[in-house]
Amino acid sequence: MTLSMPSILLVGIFSLFGVGLYGLLAVRNLIKVIVALQVVVKAVLLALVLAGNLRGQVPLAQSLGLTVLVADTVVAVIGLALAVQVRRCLGTLDLHALASLRR
Amino acid sequence: MVQIVILAGAILCAAQAVRSKRLLVSALWLAGTSALVAWLIYLLGAPELAVIELSVGAGLVTVLFVFAIHIAGEEPQALGGKLPRPAAWGLTGLSLILLMMLILPGMGVRTSIPILLPFAEVLWQQRGVDVLLQVALIFSGILGILGLLAGSERSGPDAEKEVS
Amino acid sequence: MASTLILLTIGLPWAGAVLVWLDGNRRPRLQNTLAVTFSLAAGAAALALIAFPSSQTSFRLPVGGIFGDFTFLADGLGILLAVIATGIGSLAVIFSIDYMRGEAELGRYYSLILFFIGAMAGLVLTSSLLLMFIFWEITALCSYALISFHNDDPKAVRGGIKALIITQVGGLGLLGGALLAFSSLGSYEISELLKNAHTLPQAALAWMAFGFLAAAAAKSAQFPFHTWLPDAMEAPSPVSALIHAATMVNAGVYLLARFYPAFEGVPGWKTAVVLVGVVSALMAAVMALFADDLKRLLAYSTVSQLGYMVYAIGVGGIFASQFHLLSHAVFKALLFLAAGAVIHAAGTRALGEMGGLGSAMPRVRIVFITGALALAGIPVLNGFWSKELILENGLEHGPVWGYTLMLLTAGLTAAYIFRGVWMVFYGSRRNTHPLHDAQPAMQVALWPLAVASVLTGLLSGPLGKLFAATLPFHDLEALTTRAILIDILEAPATWLATGVVVMGLAAWWFRKELAPVFRFFLWLGSPARNSFGFEDFNRAVVRSTQAVADLLRHTQTGYLTMNVAGILIGLVIILAILAWGG
Numbered sequence: 001m002t003l004s005m006p007s008i009l010l011v012g013i014f015s016l017f018g019v020g021l022y023g024l025l026a027v028r029n030l031i032k033v034i035v036a037l038q039v040v041v042k043a044v045l046l047a048l049v050l051a052g053n054l055r056g057q058v059p060l061a062q063s064l065g066l067t068v069l070v071a072d073t074v075v076a077v078i079g080l081a082l083a084v085q086v087r088r089c090l091g092t093l094d095l096h097a098l099a100s101l102r103r
Numbered sequence: 104m105v106q107i108v109i110l111a112g113a114i115l116c117a118a119q120a121v122r123s124k125r126l127l128v129s130a131l132w133l134a135g136t137s138a139l140v141a142w143l144i145y146l147l148g149a150p151e152l153a154v155i156e157l158s159v160g161a162g163l164v165t166v167l168f169v170f171a172i173h174i175a176g177e178e179p180q181a182l183g184g185k186l187p188r189p190a191a192w193g194l195t196g197l198s199l200i201l202l203m204m205l206i207l208p209g210m211g212v213r214t215s216i217p218i219l220l221p222f223a224e225v226l227w228q229q230r231g232v233d234v235l236l237q238v239a240l241i242f243s244g245i246l247g248i249l250g251l252l253a254g255s256e257r258s259g260p261d262a263e264k265e266v267s
Numbered sequence: 268m269a270s271t272l273i274l275l276t277i278g279l280p281w282a283g284a285v286l287v288w289l290d291g292n293r294r295p296r297l298q299n300t301l302a303v304t305f306s307l308a309a310g311a312a313a314l315a316l317i318a319f320p321s322s323q324t325s326f327r328l329p330v331g332g333i334f335g336d337f338t339f340l341a342d343g344l345g346i347l348l349a350v351i352a353t354g355i356g357s358l359a360v361i362f363s364i365d366y367m368r369g370e371a372e373l374g375r376y377y378s379l380i381l382f383f384i385g386a387m388a389g390l391v392l393t394s395s396l397l398l399m400f401i402f403w404e405i406t407a408l409c410s411y412a413l414i415s416f417h418n419d420d421p422k423a424v425r426g427g428i429k430a431l432i433i434t435q436v437g438g439l440g441l442l443g444g445a446l447l448a449f450s451s452l453g454s455y456e457i458s459e460l461l462k463n464a465h466t467l468p469q470a471a472l473a474w475m476a477f478g479f480l481a482a483a484a485a486k487s488a489q490f491p492f493h494t495w496l497p498d499a500m501e502a503p504s505p506v507s508a509l510i511h512a513a514t515m516v517n518a519g520v521y522l523l524a525r526f527y528p529a530f531e532g533v534p535g536w537k538t539a540v541v542l543v544g545v546v547s548a549l550m551a552a553v554m555a556l557f558a559d560d561l562k563r564l565l566a567y568s569t570v571s572q573l574g575y576m577v578y579a580i581g582v583g584g585i586f587a588s589q590f591h592l593l594s595h596a597v598f599k600a601l602l603f604l605a606a607g608a609v610i611h612a613a614g615t616r617a618l619g620e621m622g623g624l625g626s627a628m629p630r631v632r633i634v635f636i637t638g639a640l641a642l643a644g645i646p647v648l649n650g651f652w653s654k655e656l657i658l659e660n661g662l663e664h665g666p667v668w669g670y671t672l673m674l675l676t677a678g679l680t681a682a683y684i685f686r687g688v689w690m691v692f693y694g695s696r697r698n699t700h701p702l703h704d705a706q707p708a709m710q711v712a713l714w715p716l717a718v719a720s721v722l723t724g725l726l727s728g729p730l731g732k733l734f735a736a737t738l739p740f741h742d743l744e745a746l747t748t749r750a751i752l753i754d755i756l757e758a759p760a761t762w763l764a765t766g767v768v769v770m771g772l773a774a775w776w777f778r779k780e781l782a783p784v785f786r787f788f789l790w791l792g793s794p795a796r797n798s799f800g801f802e803d804f805n806r807a808v809v810r811s812t813q814a815v816a817d818l819l820r821h822t823q824t825g826y827l828t829m830n831v832a833g834i835l836i837g838l839v840i841i842l843a844i845l846a847w848g849g
Contacts, residue, residue: 005106007207012110016117018199023121024831025191031126031172033827035133038164039117042140045156046110049149059222062152063233069152069159070237074244076164080171081251087175094178099826194835201842 006054013050017043030086030093034079041072106146113139126177130168137161151222269319270326273339273392275312276349279305280356280385288378295373299364302377306360306384310353313388316346322737324394324458335455340394342737347589347730348391348521351596352514355716356384359509362604362712366505366611376416380509383409387514391521396445396455403441403486406515407434413510414502423501430495432812433805437485437492440478441522447475457525461740464529476530479522480539487519487573489547494805496570500562500616504607507562512569512599517592520576524585528740531583538666540581545669548574550799552679556686557792560616561606564687568642569599571676575657578673584660586731586743591653593730597723598641598650601716605635608705608713609691615700618690625692627702630710632692634717639688641720643681644768652724652752655761662760674767681771689775727751 020043023036045065052061087093113136120132137160145153283305287298319325320343328337341349360380367373383406390402408431415427448460451467464472483489488496499511510516523540530536548571555567572595579588608631610616613624625632641650654677661670705713728748735745746754755761774781794800822833 008107009110010207011203012107012114014199014203016110016114017202018195019114019117019121021198021835022191022195023117025194025828025835026188027121028828029126029178030827031168031175032121032129035120035129035168038133038160039120039136042113042117042136042156042160045152046140046143046147049144049147049152052149053147058148062149062222065149065152066155067233067237069156071240073159073164074240077167077244078247078251080167081248084171084175085251092178093175095827099824190832194832194839198835198839198842201839201846204846205842 006050009050010047013043013046016046028095030083030095030098031080033095034076034083037079038072038076041068044068106143109139109143109146113143126172127169130165130172133168134161134165137165269316269321269341270339272312272316272319273326273341276309276316276353276392277385277389279309279312280353280381280388283309284378284381284385287381288374290374292372292374298373298377302360302381303357303364305381306353306357309384309388310350310357313346313349313353316341316349317733320346320733320737322739333449335395335397335449337398338394338456339392340457341392343730343733344521344525344589344738345391346733347593348514348517349388351517351593352384352387352391355513355596355600356380356387356509358600358712358716359505359604362508362607362709363503363505365706365708366607367503376413376503379409379412379416380506383413383510383515387518390518394457396448396457396460398455399457400438400441400445403438403482403518404435406510406518407431407438407486410434410499410510410515413506414499416503416506417501420501426495426498426501428813429805429809430499432809433492433495434485436808436812437482437519440480440482440485444475444478444482447471447478458740461526461528465532469533472530473533473536476533476536477539479526479530480536480543483519483522483577484543485519486522487516487577488570489519489543489573489577490550491801491804493547493551493570494802497563497566500560500566504562504603504610507565508600508603508607511566512603513596516569516573517576517596520573520580520588520592523577523580524588527580527583527585528742537581537583541578541665541669542581544574544576544578544581545672546574547571548578548676549672549679552676552683553791554799555683556679558683559618561610561618561621561687561691562603562616564618564683565599565602565606568602568680568684569595571680572599572642574676575654575673578665578669579657579660582661582665582669584657584664585741586734587653587656587660589734590727590730591650591657593723593726594641594649594653594720597716598638598648598720601634601638601713601720602642604709604713604716605631605638605705608709609635611709612702612704613700618687620697621691622694623692623696624702628692628704631705631713634713635692636688637717637720639684642684643772644677644764646765647721647724649720649723652727652755655755655758655764656727656751658764659755659758659760674764677764678767678771678774681768682775685772685775724752 017040020036020039020041023039024033027033027036045068048061048065048068049058052058052065083093086098090098092098116132116136116139120129120136123129123132138157141153141157141161144156283301286305287301290298290301292298320341322340322342324338324340326339330337360377363376363380367376370376386402386405386409390399390406393399393402411427411431414430415424417423445455449455451471452459452463467475485492488494496511496516500507502511551567551571551574555564555571558564558567572591576588576591576595579585579591609621609624609628612628612631613621615621637648641648644651644654658670658673658677661673725748728746728751731743731751732745734741735743778785
């Protein structure tokens with residue numbers, strides 16, 4: 001494994017991905033879950049652009065990245081709306097209390 | 104070199120966003136992450152995407168977060184999730200190691216395919232399906248929001264009847 | 268042109284379903300109109316397809332990857348069933364205008380029926396095994412939802428779940444067969460399978476053959492899966508007419524007919540099919556003889572007649588079975604809808620509480636008797652021609668024990684339906700409920716079916732030609748209507764069968780004189796009411812499925828973190844396989 005710039009960048013991007021992933025597993029508030037999801041998607045965007053840069057296909061990477069960005073924004077928007085509704089109807093955003101399927 | 108610094112900064116901001124106890128602070132750290140990521144995307148040679156990421160990630164999404172947190176209200180954070188900390192670390196680390204094992208060895212290969220079309224043309228002509236999908240997504244997102252917000256105006260049982 | 272029509276036949280009911288559901292129960296008149304319009308439009312599209320039959324794929328949607336291509340094909344078999352599904356579907360919807368007047372949640376009802384009609388049309392018009400499985404599942408879903416339509420009635424809900432579980436267990440056989448075909452041949456195309464069946468390894472072909480037989484038996488309520496159909500009678504009568512008499516239960520027979528050329532060489536398959544058909548027909552006829560609920564009687568009758576169709580396929584008479592499918596769809600839908608009118612008027616389903624209704628409901632009586640005569644196989648009506656054709660095929664190509672038992676069943680059929688007619692319309696009134704004859708919308712649905720029961724026999728020639736022209740693998744010959752009808756009339760089997768039918772009728776008419784003989788057979792009554800022990804088998808299937816579901820429930824706690832952890836574990840496993848599996 002060479003210590004070239006792209007490799008280091010890739011390791012960094014994976015670390016960002018890992019931070020988001022850990023966040024998904026460790027947080028307890030519904031809105032924090034959405035924050036962690038956003039972090040994961042930013043890492044994905046970076047990876048896409050890096051790949052495009054290395055292969056010389058920057059416009060293609062940008063269009064794919066745009067699609068990912070739009071989808072992620074819609075997810076964030078609806079997720080936040082849902083979180084607001086959950087707070088209004090169920091009174092809490094705590095994941096532990098929201099596990100109502102548990103026997 | 105600058106790129107590595109920016110990336111390190113982004114990772115730090117993201118870690119703080121996940122770790123912080125207050126939701127509002129979390130959203131602000133997320134905005135910081137977005138800004139740094141946008142700058143990095145610009146440095147990697149994708150200016151259009153960088154601008155969009157900056158305006159959407161650091162602008163729109165942050166405003167939405169602040170708005171939602173304001174409506175939902177902060178609540179005292181309980182500690183400790185269901186999953187024990189070591190398990191979370193272990194799972195994350197394992198997936199990362201496996202990903203890196205699969206991807207890093209292929210990094211040495213550098214193939215260069217010439218850029219044929221600028222971004223706008225690629226977006227429209229070659230990835231037209233993507234654009235249609237995005238429009239459809241945005242529409243369904245708007246409909247979803249309207250549905251959710253409309254349902255909240257009535258009280259619980261009525262809202263259920265309407266949705267069914 | 269054919270591809271547009273195919274898409275219209277499938278898409279129009281679905282569009283109607285969405286529109287009716289969006290209306291939200293505020294305007295029942297609008298919902299009625301929308302439902303009727305869209306189902307009639309789909310019927311028109313299906314009828315128009317008759318002009319464009321072909322044995323080649325009409326429409327191909329390349330999806331790629333493991334899904335293959337989504338292909339659609341309008342050949343004779345498909346067009347026949349699509350026309351039946353949309354035509355009888357429209358009539359059932361028209362009937363529902365009066366039958367479901369005043370019911371709440373009409374939106375759910377109509378949208379499910381329309382969704383079902385579109386899915387059924389799709390099932391028969393597709394030539395991709397995977398797409399056929401998908402449509403199969405959609406029809407099962409709609410059937411479950413419609414059986415438990417009155418979801419505050421626990422009996423209806425139980426009936427719905429039972430039907431769902433049993434047909435899904437059979438559906439596994441279909442999925443397994445589809446996947447086997449894909450792994451052996453590399454494609455889901457039905458024509459590929461029919462062409463290359465002999466190149467498949469014997470074991471794989473045998474698994475597929477018996478898997479499909481199980482799926483067909485479960486869907487068409489044949490032995491040993493026949494107990495869900497009587498319990499599905501909790502559904503509203505138009506639903507019973509459409510789904511459980513004319514369309515969904517025919518999907519199993521359709522499956523067997525479609526894949527017959529591929530499986531006829533598998534040792535033991537044809538005998539198994541004949542066995543399933545004969546046992547179902549005979550057992551169900553006996554159960555119908557002892558039934559005391561009008562709709563259950565018709566349900567047993569459906570099982571029995573489907574047994575005839577399955578038996579016909581087993582002896583190689585594909586055309587005979589599909590011809591009987593057409594006749595049966597028409598007269599059974601007629602009987603169910605007429606029974607619906609009777610139940611709507613009398614307020615009860617129990618035969619013991621009816622009687623003497625003929626004078627108050629003359630029109631319903633006439634159409635019901637027409638359907639009954641067709642069912643019994645009285646000459647001139649469509650049931651006579653198709654049943655005799657089946658029996659003729661059975662005598663020529665099938666085992667003698669099969670033929671004898673089917674002959675006996677024909678007699679029993681006449682006896683039980685005559686009993687039904689008598690107990691409902693004649694005799695003394697045992698009911699003081701205020702009566703009314705069939706209402707206008709009901710009559711609009713009933714009369715065309717009654718007329719069709721008399722006339723569809725004449726369609727045998729054109730139908731035969733359509734099949735022979737568009738089903739290259741099935742080896743059929745086309746004869747004119749005249750030739751077919753004369754052939755049936757001249758066959759000795761016909762006269763034998765007619766004699767048995769007359770004996771069946773006479774047995775009921777002279778029941779007082781024959782009472783000592785009947786008392787000998789009364790011991791059959793109690794096992795007949797318990798479906799000869801198969802009720803327990805089916806109940807065991809249902810109960811074990813629900814037990815497994817309960818056990819799996821512990822993994823679904825709704826805790827988001829655990830769900831994410833589950834996703835990550837799956838990701839790690841896949842990555843590990845990729846990293847070390849190469």
